[in-house]
Amino acid sequence: MKLHSLGVRDLVKRYEGFHLGPLAFDLAPGRACGLLGPNGSGKTTLLNCLAGQVRPDAGEILWNGRDIPWGDWRYREEISFTLETPILYEDLSIGQTLRFASSIYATWDGPFALDWLAKMKLDPKKRVRALSKGMRVKLSLIAGLAHGAKLLLLDEPTAGLDPDARADIQELLRNLVRERQACLMISSHLFEDIESVCDDLIILRQGRITLTSAIRTHDLQVPASGIRNLYFSVSE
């Protein structure tokens, strides 16, 4: 199995009144990295840069050691980007949404999509407009993962979800990272999400990394309370 890794070198994005970076970090294959930070710390901007939605002003994004230039859409064949509130076509049904996605991705795994639709209890005939936020997140994840993505970027996917939906999504992500040896980066305000899914932690404040730490090694897992303590110790 080919192993995939993500590297970020001196990444900078400037907006009026906000400056992200310079940021540098690596994400090894089969590792999940949690992004913590207060609102406006640059989590979404960082994920947008990695997903090719926003053009960095400086720096490099390396995927398998290769620099990914802005606008390289072929790179997106290997990534999955899920927003807090996924924006999908409201008038399409779940089945039509997946069919559309399947015609765009070269490596679409139909059985995977159907399998997870059943596991997530999503009815393919149901229209997107009739879905709750949790169901939309699940659909967006399935649409973004069924092509065998090796880099999963998730921007607060479990925010506002009920505990059952959160548990489903956490399970899906854990399985995918282990089975595919994928790289995952997830931003969240929930310490439990980070504890449940992540191996590494990055804390961002005012556009800068204030802490990078492993929170899971072979058999040692920092609990949510420990992550909370880490988070607040850095902010103080």
Add this chain to the structure above:
Amino acid sequence: MNMEWKAHAKKTLALCFKDFYLHRLEILGAWAGLCLFIGLLFYAIPPKSVQQQVVALVQANLFMNLVYSEYLIYREKTKGTFVWLRSMPLGDAHIVTAKFAVLAACQIGGYTLSLGLFAPLFVLQLPASALVILLAMICVGCMMLNTRWFFNQRMGMVIPVGVIVLLLGAYVKLKEHCPWIAEKLSEGWHAGGLKVAVAAVEIAWILLMWHLMVRLLGRRDTPRLVN
């Protein structure tokens, strides 16, 4: 056709099919509205010549560009679905090509339907003129797709209309001040040479609009392209 081109074609067709499917009812409704409007207009004010008839049909079909661009661009912008498209392995060229193709298909459908119903003789007698006029409407539509994406709602509509008014105004002024040039143009049009030249300019314009839109999209961050 090699595999890569097949993949490009498959993606572009998927985007076209998605737009047709999403807006199928609105497009059919718009065509029905167009025919109803023209029918009522001709009933209330019967055209005195074929020329008047065609001018009214062209104006109504030009107006339809506003409707098509509303479905194809403005809704994608306001609902933010472009973010999803840009998270997929799609180049901006795929997206723009699909939008242009759907707009052209809508124009061809609406124009053919209205002309076929209300001025079939014009199409049969002057097919080349009908084709050049159709291309002109697609030109305006492509410009409208551009302006509606890169300007706000009002400016996106005003700029193309302004360009048309300017061109028409220039022609009227030309007729007033240099009638011999207008006469030459008219002769050239009837002889057919000018039609070919105009069609070539129109095709070049569509390609220019396509190129501009791909370039402009490629320069902008996705969050700046949605409302």
